[in-house]
Amino acid sequence: MRGNRSLNASCAPLYVIDGIQGGNIDDINPNDIETIDVLKDASSTAIYGAAGANGVIIVTTKQGTTGKIQIDFNGYVGINAFPSYPETYTGQAWIDFLTEGFVAREGRQPADITELFNVAGLTTGAVDAYNQGKWINWRDEILHTGIQQNYSLSIRGGTEKQQSYLSAGYQQEKGLYKDDKMEQLTFRAGTTYNINKVLSVGFQSTVTYRNQDTRNSRLSKSLNYIPLGDVYNEDGSLKQRPIDDMNSYINILADDQPNAYENNTKRTNINIAPFIEIRPLKGMTYKSLVSASLSHSRGGLWDGLDTFMKLSGSSDNKRIASYTSNNSWSYTWQNVLTYNFQIASDHDITLTGITEYSKTNNESALAQNEQFEFDGFKWYHLQGGLSPYATSEYKETAKMSYAFRGAYNYLGKYLFSASIRWDGASQLYNKWCAFPAVSAGWRISDEAFMKGTRKWLDNLKFRVGYGVTGNANIAPYVTTTEVTSSANSLNLGGGRVQTYILTQNVANNELTWEKSYNWNFGIDFAVLGSRIDGSIEYYTTDTKGVLYNRPLPTALGLYNAKATYYKMSNIARIKNKGIEITVNSRNIETKNFQWNTTLTFAKNVEKLTEINLGNNVTATELIALNLFMDNPVNTFYGYKKDGIWQLGQEDMAACFGSEPGDVRIDVPGLVWDGSYQYTREEYVTNPETGENEMQTKTYNGAYYKEGENGEREYFTRDHTYGVSTNDKQILGHKTPDWTLGFANQFVWKDFDLSIMCSMRWGQMISGGLLTYMDNINQPVCYDYWTPTNPTNAYPRHELGTSMTGAQKEAMQYVDGSFFKVKNITLGYTLPNSVLKKVNMTRFRVYATIQNPFIWSKSDMLKGMDPENNATDKFPLYKTIVFGINASF
Secondary structure, three states: OOOOOOOOOOOOOEEEEOOEEOOOHHHOOHHHEEEEEEEOOHHHHHHHHHHHOOOEEEEEEOOOOOEEEEEEEEEEEEEEEEEEOOOEOOHHHHHHHHHHHHHHHHOOOOOOHHHHHHHOOOOHHHHHHHHOOOEOOHHHHHOOOEEEEEEEEEEEEEOOOEEEEEEEEEEEEEOOOOOOEEEEEEEEEEEEEEOOOOEEEEEEEEEEEEEEEOOOOOHHHHHHOOOEOOOEOOOOOEOOOOOOOOOOOOOHHHHHOOOOEEEEEEEEEEEEEEEEEEOOOOOEEEEEEEEEEEEEEEEEEEEOOOOHHHHOOOOOOOOEEEEEEEEEEEEEEEEEEEEEEEEOOOEEEEEEEEEEEEEEEEEEEEEEEEOOOOOOOOOOOHHHOOOOEEEEEEEEEEEEEEEEEEEEEEOOOEEEEEEEEEEEEOOOOOOEEEEEEEEEEEEHHHOHHHHHHOOOEEEEEEEEEEEEEEEOOOOOOOOOOOEEEEEEEEEOOOOEEEEEEEOOEOOOOOOOOEEEEEEEEEEEEEEOOOOEEEEEEEEEEEEEEEEEEEEOOHHHOEOOOOOEOEEEEEEEEEEEEEEEEEEEEEEEEOOOEEEEEEEEEEEEEEEEEEEOOOOOOOHHHHHHOOOOOOOOOOEEEEOEEEEEOOOOOHHHHHOOOOOOOOEEEEOOOOEEEEEEEEEEEEEEEOOOOOOEEEEEEEEEEEEEEEOOOOOEEEEOOOOOOOOOHHHOEEEEEOOOOEEEEEEEEEEEOOEEEEEEEEEEEOOEEEOHHHOOOOOOOOEOOOOEOEOOEOOOOEOOOOOOOOOOHHHHHHHOEEEOOEEEEEEEEEEEEOOHHHHHHOOOOEEEEEEEEEEEEEEEOOHHHOOOOHHHOOOOOOOEEEEEEEEEEEEO
8 A cells, every 4th residue: 555665575554353463354254344444644553553564454343232133144156257368269260370470481372271280380180180170269178167155144142241243154166277166164253241331351263264276377378279189088088189199289188187286275274362351440441452363274286297287398207296284373462551531521632552462483394205106196195205305494473562642632623643652573683663653633624714614514624644654574584694404415424414504694683674754644525515525645655774685796605506695684765655535425315316426546656766785786786686766666677669560661670680560679779860871782583584683782771879979880781780688678667657446336226236446547567468479379369460450569470480589578568557347236125114024134135247347558458457467377257246135
């Protein structure tokens, strides 16, 4: 939230679940969530100290209530289908595609299908498959319709003395890949017991169990695969090689064969949080809460001989099995003392004191073996291999915090708060640091001089806040230099002796917090009987002493032949500033129809302003580390595509050794001089004799670059320009210039309709789906160049010719701006008159579709998901859900 503030430390926000910091949102059934609040500015997050440096998401779950016992049932079933992933050519369209590549290479039409396939590198088996019409749509063979279902049952209620909540949930998902599935069980219980007016005790507990099977994504292989052959044998089993005489043509579905591949993970997480609350005086509350978590996971991996990677020769031809185990346990003890009192009924004061201690331990182990004789062992018989390997690890972190906060309120018009917090983190050498924060608010609409505006202005409040937050979210033990076992050993005559070397990370005895200095200015408003309300905020964040794991100079030695030593240091500075706008409106309110809208807008400017890697570090070395001054942290640096060389630009393209239809690279500092003339000797065919004759030809125009002294170096057909890494440039950044959220809710009698949209503008993406041009096949959505289709999107397809590395790299960068309809939900709720007859308090049925529509600014992203960076690993798909909400 509000930009990147760190280079190596985590920028993830803090989740606070029912007052417990650091909870896992994935372990909560969504039906158990009551509310979600987001805190962003330093004055509101300061009470959470270093943990809240990147924002705080407060999740409040449903609790027991006083009164009648209520039973809630929520369930839905949905399908994941209609994947937005490019199809490739098949049938006659593929033949036409190959023919175009043949013409581009040979300058003529192929004599027959055999000649076409021969030039394409295909065999007689492929010709036979074509003659028999054995076409394959690999995308459709790989992807299946996924199924998801979710059910939860909860009971809540209680008396003045005791309120309880109990829920159980079951979630199942079957993915788009075969045997890609997940099951999750959740159980949650909580109770609060009011012993008397002074003392209350209670607890919250959650148990989660997850069983998940995952598959490797081979979907990208479909983008350049031959669409011919047999996927299955006559007996229904997979055919490893779809065409018999093409040994390198492996079935993409090979991993689906029995005992070929399996990756299973099981995880159990238990959390219990007992608390005691004492109210010794009027307005005073003391709450002590202990949150303890225990998590265990194990992973089993079997990688047999018949996987796609083994059959294609991409990995070693040996059976591999591994078993991983991870145990982590943590606890947090938090004490909060709050005292609220008034002076002369006009002055409201709240004082809060906090102490907090947390500790986390983690143990992990990996056992692996290779070269098994049989496929059925999986990871349950590791001793059956011939090359055992084992490793284990232990990590421990601790944090201690003290905080004090005071808040003052005068007549609800003048608001002031101040806090100071001291945090200590075990990962750092200088462990302790103080983080102050102050804020003030003025509800100007309550002033007497604003009386004339009260007919239309309901609320107008100005806010300003300043605070310092810290970040220490880095791995433990970076302040110490350790030793580790070496891969090599010595034999001194009495047997092998283990040797040890220094770890790659070098100690830093000055390591301390990275600190963000935050200003926040806000306006809250409500007008026209609160029909329109919202807020406008402007913020600045200056983060100093940014943590960065810097590579040390090679003069200090090498960790191994290819890697230097690293040292975590406070050496950088990052600035963020931006504006956020939220507007809520009740557009129409009648007896039978309501229409509400929420609009959010955010713009953030992020810059890396300082980084101290030493006086001898050059700009080239910073580029190698992907660090760019006065640019965002996540900046793209590479070759810039300038379109496709067109007909009529033959002379210009030839200066690069290219021709029309090739990718054109923008080269900084390279200038075209149309008046420059040069001659060269060429063989030209004599139309009368048909023989090649040497002639002198004159050409107009050449590119040049100026040297330091103004001299020009010209590049011509004889002296072509070779694109190199020196021609790379800053292309853009991952972070958008601005984002927009737009939600509408309509209610007509007992029907409700909600539509949620989002928009990200001005970011660049590096899309893996954009680089499948120089292959035997390619996506249909590629608008590639031909003499009759002079596009600037994709280059001409030519059999046997590949793009240069620079051209291919330039193709992957594209403007990722998009507008997406995230979801549409239509629901119907039974009227109260019907509910009373069946003794229910609520019954609603609904249908939801997710990702129904996406529009991308770039035509090159047709059929792709820019929000997921046009990845070639997994498709964007639509989810259609049908569900019910019932309460008794």
